[in-house]
Amino acid sequence: MTASWRFSALADRHRAMGSDLEDWSGMGTAWSYDKDQTEEYLAIRTKAGVMDVSGLKKVHVIGPHASHVIDRAVTRDIEKLKPGRSTYACMLNEQGKFVDDCVIYRMGPHSFMVVHGSGAGHEQLTMAATGRNVSVLFDDDLHDISLQGPLAVDFLEKHVPGIRDVVYFSHIHTMLFGKPVTISRTGYTGERGYEIFCRRQDAVEIWDTIVAEGAGMGIIPTRFTTLDLLRAESYLLFFPYDNSEMYPFEDEAHGDTLWELGLDFTVSKGKTGFRGAEEHYRLKGKERFKIYGVKLEGTEPAAEGAPLLKDGKQVGVVTIGMYSPLNEHNVGIARMPVDCAVPGTALTVQNPDGEIAATASPMPFYDPDKLRRTAKG
Numbered sequence: 001m002t003a004s005w006r007f008s009a010l011a012d013r014h015r016a017m018g019s020d021l022e023d024w025s026g027m028g029t030a031w032s033y034d035k036d037q038t039e040e041y042l043a044i045r046t047k048a049g050v051m052d053v054s055g056l057k058k059v060h061v062i063g064p065h066a067s068h069v070i071d072r073a074v075t076r077d078i079e080k081l082k083p084g085r086s087t088y089a090c091m092l093n094e095q096g097k098f099v100d101d102c103v104i105y106r107m108g109p110h111s112f113m114v115v116h117g118s119g120a121g122h123e124q125l126t127m128a129a130t131g132r133n134v135s136v137l138f139d140d141d142l143h144d145i146s147l148q149g150p151l152a153v154d155f156l157e158k159h160v161p162g163i164r165d166v167v168y169f170s171h172i173h174t175m176l177f178g179k180p181v182t183i184s185r186t187g188y189t190g191e192r193g194y195e196i197f198c199r200r201q202d203a204v205e206i207w208d209t210i211v212a213e214g215a216g217m218g219i220i221p222t223r224f225t226t227l228d229l230l231r232a233e234s235y236l237l238f239f240p241y242d243n244s245e246m247y248p249f250e251d252e253a254h255g256d257t258l259w260e261l262g263l264d265f266t267v268s269k270g271k272t273g274f275r276g277a278e279e280h281y282r283l284k285g286k287e288r289f290k291i292y293g294v295k296l297e298g299t300e301p302a303a304e305g306a307p308l309l310k311d312g313k314q315v316g317v318v319t320i321g322m323y324s325p326l327n328e329h330n331v332g333i334a335r336m337p338v339d340c341a342v343p344g345t346a347l348t349v350q351n352p353d354g355e356i357a358a359t360a361s362p363m364p365f366y367d368p369d370k371l372r373r374t375a376k377g
Contacts, residue, residue: 004028006140008054009203017221025118027055030223038325040222041229044189045326048149049222050210053188053195054203058142059114059122063134066110072128073275074104075258077268081106086169086186090258090266091116091124096279097255098263100124100239103186105171115144119239124275143203147210148193150372151217155210156183156194163194168374177209188227190234190366192375232322233331235293235363237261242291242319247305247335249288257283262291289316292341293363294349296330296356299323302349308334309348309355315340318349324366331365 006027008014014021018034030052033040043049061070071078074089081087086105093099100119106112114125122138129136147155156163160174160183171184179202187193198206211221231238240246242261245254258264258280267280296302302321307314321332332349340347345360367373 006055008052009143009200010052010054010207013204013207013221014052014223019223024224025055025057029055031225033221033223037223037226037229040220040226041324042326043218043220044149044191044222044226044230046150047218048147048151048155048193048214049220049226050207050214051146051148051222051224051226052143052207053146053224054143055224056115056117056144057122058139058144058197059116059125060137060139061112061114061125061129061134062137063110063132065129065132065134066112069125069128069132069134069136070104070112070114072273073124074102075267075271075274075280076104077271078104078106078112080268083108084170084172086171086184088169088266090263091119091121092258092274092276092280093255094276094279095253095255096257096276096281096283098239098243098258098261099255101237101263101266103169103184105182105184117239128275141200143198143200145196145198145203145207145210146187146193147196147219148187148189149191149219151219152191152193155214155217155219164377166194167376177206179206181206187373188236189230190236190364190370190373191230192373228320229322229324232320232333233324233327233329233364233366235262235333235365237263237291237333238320241304242333242335247317247319257287259284260287260289260291287338289335290338290341292334292336293361293365294318294321294332294334294336294347294358295361295365296321296332296349296358298356299330300351300353300356301330302332302356302358303351307350308336308358309350310340310346312348314350315347321349327366329365331361333363336360
């Protein structure tokens with residue numbers, strides 16, 4: 001764990017469940033537990049699971065020029081974002097290529113929090129803030145405990161009045177177990193869920209109380225990598241594991257366009273002036289590949305990085321695969337040629353133990369209308 005320079009207050013809780021705290025984005029993160037991962041997947045899909053996602057980077061952007069700085073750094077029109085609401089956005093380099101994604105929370109007129117993963121989000125914000133009347137604060141004291149699943153709202157309702165009125169991509173400042181928190185109606189699972197932002201000094205008590213009081217409802221601790229099972233069927237990309245940083249093109253610099261990743265929807269209509277905007281628009285229709293889904297026969301999931309074949313020739317790669325005993329589908333996210341990204345295209349996944357027949361399929365595979373994560377009441 002020599003690369004880790006950030007530390008979760010919940011590290012001892014993860015070690016007690018068998019985690020070696022593998023490094024992710026500079027923080028020792030629970031990639032493994034000494035229990036069946038399928039149990040965790042099923043808990044989040046049918047009940048709820050609690051997960052430490054404090055490895056996400058939290059950056060406060062505060063000051064008179066805060067909205068200008070964020071507007072320059074991201075693809076969304078931030079002026080339209082109301083206090084108490086949040087939005088998902090992307091960040092590009094000057095070549096119009098994806099370098100990070102994030103969720104932007106508007107806390108007030110001049111106050112925002114940007115939460116991002118292991119990409120260059122913090123650097124992008126710092127660059128845009130140069131010479132502006134704004135403070136950019138990287139906040140590693142703030143922890144992020146994610147409570148995800150259909151029973152998450154039932155659990156929180158016992159402790160947080162009005163939690164059912166918190167709609168998708170909005171947040172409230174409140175108290176939980178007597179501790180000050182911000183609770184956001186966001187997550188990375190495809191389920192109705194909440195992220196609980198709390199002080200480092202309160203993280204252990206909040207975690208322990210959720211685990212103890214939630215046990216009777218079937219709410220259990222879940223490892224970070226259970227997200228791979230959830231995101232594969234919910235079409236949620238994970239930088240850099242679905243990107244050319246992991247699967248580079250020969251003789252080309254790393255970087256994918258939003259058109260290739262299917263993330264062009266994150267660009268507010270008509271917006272210009274964000275970093276890489278000109279190149280982003282110029283690259284429309286010049287896709288070298290597409291992120292698209294695959295459905296496999298049988299129950300053996302595609303291995304991470306498994307070659308994707310068409311007529312016996314490799315044409316792409318499966319970045320993540322999973323078999324769901326709950327939904328009885330064997331699915332994956334893949335990088336493939338544009339002409340293969342058509343429903344029903346016959347393909348083959350070359351797993352270490354043999355080839356598996358597959359077909360191209362649109363995503364998401366689970367809750368395609370996103371009714372579960374956006375449910376009201």
